[in-house]
Amino acid sequence: MGEKTTIQTSTETRNRLAALTPKGSTLENTIRQLIDQNESRRAHQRTLLDNRFAAARRDPEAVSWATQQAERLARLAQERDGTR
Amino acid sequence: MSGYVLDDTLITAFAHGDAHVTHLIASLDARKLRMAAPANVLVVSQAGLSDEQCETLNAVVAHVEHVMLDDLSDLDHITALAHALGWLGSPHDVAAAHAAAVAKRLDWPVLTLDAARWQLVSEKLPWKVPLVELREP
Numbered sequence: 329m330g331e332k333t334t335i336q337t338s339t340e341t342r343n344r345l346a347a348l349t350p351k352g353s354t355l356e357n358t359i360r361q362l363i364d365q366n367e368s369r370r371a372h373q374r375t376l377l378d379n380r381f382a383a384a385r386r387d388p389e390a391v392s393w394a395t396q397q398a399e400r401l402a403r404l405a406q407e408r409d410g411t412r
Numbered sequence: 413m414s415g416y417v418l419d420d421t422l423i424t425a426f427a428h429g430d431a432h433v434t435h436l437i438a439s440l441d442a443r444k445l446r447m448a449a450p451a452n453v454l455v456v457s458q459a460g461l462s463d464e465q466c467e468t469l470n471a472v473v474a475h476v477e478h479v480m481l482d483d484l485s486d487l488d489h490i491t492a493l494a495h496a497l498g499w500l501g502s503p504h505d506v507a508a509a510h511a512a513a514v515a516k517r518l519d520w521p522v523l524t525l526d527a528a529r530w531q532l533v534s535e536k537l538p539w540k541v542p543l544v545e546l547r548e549p
Contacts, residue, residue, distance in 0.1 A: 373471035380468055381438050383431065389549065390431035397546055398439035401523070404544065405414050405445055412414075 415446030415478070416544065417515045420507040421525040423449065423457040425548075427469045432548050433525070441478045448518060449473050450482045452493070452510035482514045492517060499537050508533045512541045 337345075342355075349358040384390050425433040440447060454473070458466045473481045484490050496509035496516075512533060515522050521542035524530060534541050 370474070373467060373474055376464070376468045377471040377475055380429070380434055383429075384434035384438065387431040387435070390435045393432050393549055394435035394439045397436055398443055398445070401416065401440060401544065402443045402445055404521075405416075408414050 413445060415448060415518070415520050416440070416523040417448045417450065417511050417518070417520050418453065418479075419511045419522050419524045419529070420453050420456050421529055422523055422546075423453055423469065425525055426472065427457050427461055427465050430548075436546070437472065437476065437479070441476050444478060447476075447479045447523075448482050448514050448520065449479055450507075450510035450514050451484055452506040454481075456507040482510070484510075489513070489517070496537065500533060501536065505533065512537055515541055 345355050345358055348362075349355055384394075422433055426437065437447065449472070454469065458469060461469070473479055482489070484493065492513040493506075493510050496513040497504055497506065500509050508530070511522050514520075516539055521544045522530070523544050523546065525546055525548065527543055527545040530541060530543055534543075
């Protein structure tokens with residue numbers, strides 16, 4: 329680990345973090361684990377979404393329908409913006 | 413540019429893997445059209461879904477740039493939802509009430525796959541809920 333710095337938290341946050349930290353470990357280890365878990369979840373979500381979008385793109389009927397509807401909705405939104 | 417409020421028919425269709433709705437959300441995002449996803453619509457749509465389906469739905473809100481979660485973090489928004497719920501009466505239809513309240517506040521239409529789902533709601537609310545119905549082939 330590189331250079332050290334200081335972050336300020338409320339006492340409550342510090343205590344919650346400490347409660348998650350096993351004996352012999354450090355608060356920094358806990359923070360890093362929580363960051364890793366969050367990044368991992370976001371990456372999993374991103375994969376689920378990319379797979380879903382890719383599957384939809386392989387359906388020509390869905391692409392055609394959705395493109396037409398999106399163009400219509402964009403026109404309607406522009407008209408609404410124009411009258412405001 | 414203004415946008416659209418996503419209702420439970422649309423979000424449920426996405427959650428169940430509907431390719432038309434999935435590509436529609438991607439197409440609207442590509443055109444920078446904003447989409448509001450009311451928290452209570454997400455709650456109702458996620459009921460009974462698998463963890464994977466829920467996570468895919470959460471991923472849309474977390475990762476699609478022009479989809480915005482309307483999460484009721486503002487007290488006035490909670491009150492507006494409560495008023496809408498009051499007008500709709502019992503049994504409570506929180507998904508419709510939240511979508512209608514967001515549509516009123518943002519002055520955006522509700523995007524739905526089934527206008528009939530909104531008929532009773534529109535009759536009970538004292539304001540007009542603008543709807544845009546999308547009919548899948």
